[in-house]
Structures are given as structure tokens and as C-alpha cells.
Amino acid sequence: MSGIETRAIVEINQAANKFKSSNVLRTSDKNLDVKSILGLSLTLLSSPTYILEIHGTDEKEAKEAMADVYKKHRLVVEIN
Template sequence: MSGIGASAIVSINQTANRFQSSIVLRWKGKAIDVKSILGLSLTLLSSQEYTLEVHGPDEAEAKAAMIAAFEKHGLRVIAG
């Protein structure tokens, strides 16, 4: 299993921080706050699939942007 690069983590984090909504990844019983660089860097592996949960006032826009950001970096994410 290989982790993703720092530039991908920063890019995903910056995308998440553009939105007011709560953005969380679920993986193996863990909840990862996508707005936390530390949480992302300790968790993201390119060989895994994650469930994306978005809740808040700009939910639709945030979900679309986050799916695109993850796919751009070769990460598999499904909207929950």
C-alpha cells in the first residue's frame, strides 16, 4: 500500500476548506475530517476506497468538488 503525495493532500485539503459544509471520509470505522491535513496525511492510501459524507449549506457544490479532487489524484471515493 502506498500513501499519496503531500501536494495531493494539500490540494484536497484546500478544496475542502473552500466550503462551509462538514466533509468527512469514512474508512474502516474511522471518520477523517478532510479539512485536517494531519488526518488526511495519516490515512490516505491510494489503494483504498473511501466513503465521502458532506453535510451543510453548500453540500451539493462541496460534494461535486471533492469527488473531482479525489479522482484527480487517483483516489477512489464514493458519495455516502
């Protein structure tokens, strides 16, 4: 795992943990809580496409922050 991949995983996880809303990352074969750094690392390294579902009291702010961090690391994600 290169430094940029590690940094992306840590920053995505930290951004998700700032919010009360749930953050579920869906791939073709997995659904996982983005607040789980282990699951996140395994998924980001093994799948090219992602769908992020965010639901909760602060979902608007969470969606904006999560879109920014994925974009920062050039990861394409659809956010619902």
C-alpha cells in the same frame, strides 16, 4: 511520502476548506474531518477505500469539487 501523495493531500484539504459543509472521510476503522490535514494525510496513506460524507448549506457544490479533486489524484471515493 512522494510528491504526488503530498500534493493530493494538500489539494483535497484546500478544496474541503473552501466550503462551509462538513467533510467526513470514513474508512473501515476511522472517521475524520477532511479539513484536518494531519488526519487526512495519515488516512490517505493507510487505507485503500474511502467514503466521503458531505453535509451542509453548500453540499452540492462541495460534492462536485471534492469528486473532481479525488478523481484528479486517482483516488476512488464514494461520496454521500
